[in-house]
Amino acid sequence: MLYLGYCRHCGAGLLGLRRCGQGHLLVLCDECDALWQTSDLGQPPQFPPQPDLPCPHCGQSLNGPTAHWASLDEVRQAGWNDALIVGPGGCSAASAT
Numbered sequence: 207m208l209y210l211g212y213c214r215h216c217g218a219g220l221l222g223l224r225r226c227g228q229g230h231l232l233v234l235c236d237e238c239d240a241l242w243q244t245s246d247l248g249q250p251p252q253f254p255p256q257p258d259l260p261c262p263h264c265g266q267s268l269n270g271p272t273a274h275w276a277s278l279d280e281v282r283q284a285g286w287n288d289a290l291i292v293g294p295g296g297c298s299a300a301s302a303t
């Protein structure tokens with residue numbers, strides 16, 4: 207899982223790059239499910255309804271079978287700055303699906 211650092215909300219989770227089934231890229235904490243729609247983590251996070259975590263763009267579940275942690279190629283395709291990524295994998299073996 208590519209991540210942008212630790213979650214400022216819960217302080218424990220990693221901020222993973224989550225891709226919904228429609229290709230929208232989001233920042234999702236793998237512990238508390240705080241969600242950012244952009245890589246601007248200075249903004250307050252959203253908390254999508256559990257347990258489906260609908261994508262704020264298209265409503266598809268971020269826990270659904272078509273959602274996954276984004277690859278580096280997918281991050282670049284989405285036009286995000288891959289320099290923000292601080293880690294591949296690491297301590298989060300729990301790729302929650």
Ligand SMILES: [Zn+2]
Nearest residue numbers: 213216235238
């Ligand atoms: Zn968190």
Ligand SMILES: [Zn+2]
Nearest residue numbers: 226230261264
């Ligand atoms: Zn979406």
